[in-house]
Amino acid sequence: MPFWHRVEGGKIRCVFRVEQKHLNGGGAVHGGCLMTFADYCLFAIGNTVLKEDRGVTLSFTCEFIDAVYKGELIEGSGEVVRGGRSIVFLRGMLTSAGRPVLSFSGTVKRISAARLSG
Numbered sequence: 001m002p003f004w005h006r007v008e009g010g011k012i013r014c015v016f017r018v019e020q021k022h023l024n025g026g027g028a029v030h031g032g033c034l035m036t037f038a039d040y041c042l043f044a045i046g047n048t049v050l051k052e053d054r055g056v057t058l059s060f061t062c063e064f065i066d067a068v069y070k071g072e073l074i075e076g077s078g079e080v081v082r083g084g085r086s087i088v089f090l091r092g093m094l095t096s097a098g099r100p101v102l103s104f105s106g107t108v109k110r111i112s113a114a115r116l117s118g
Helices: 031-050 113-117
Strands: 004-008 011-017 054-064 073-083 087-096 099-111
Touching (some): 004 031, 011 031, 031 054, 031 073, 031 087, 031 099, 073 099
Antiparallel strands (some): 004 011, 011 073, 054 099, 087 099
């Protein structure tokens, strides 16, 4: 998937442009694609507190709000609700042209970089 993110004004901004391959049979972006992008956003946002550590998604919830169509730019933003030593809690919103299309929240289990290397 062609997902990107960068820091703008101290906040993480994630984006992707909808292509034909992202559409379901009804002509809107497939829900699974939106959920995949939202999970990508969890980690782009979460990396602000994970730093050199890694993580795995423990839980993920979302609410579908509106449809998105070919050619639209989907933007993801959010916040770390709490960055604990072992669990990071996050929430965010996907939007297109300023309208909300999916809200999401999740928890990420922190895996220390030291544990991975040794």
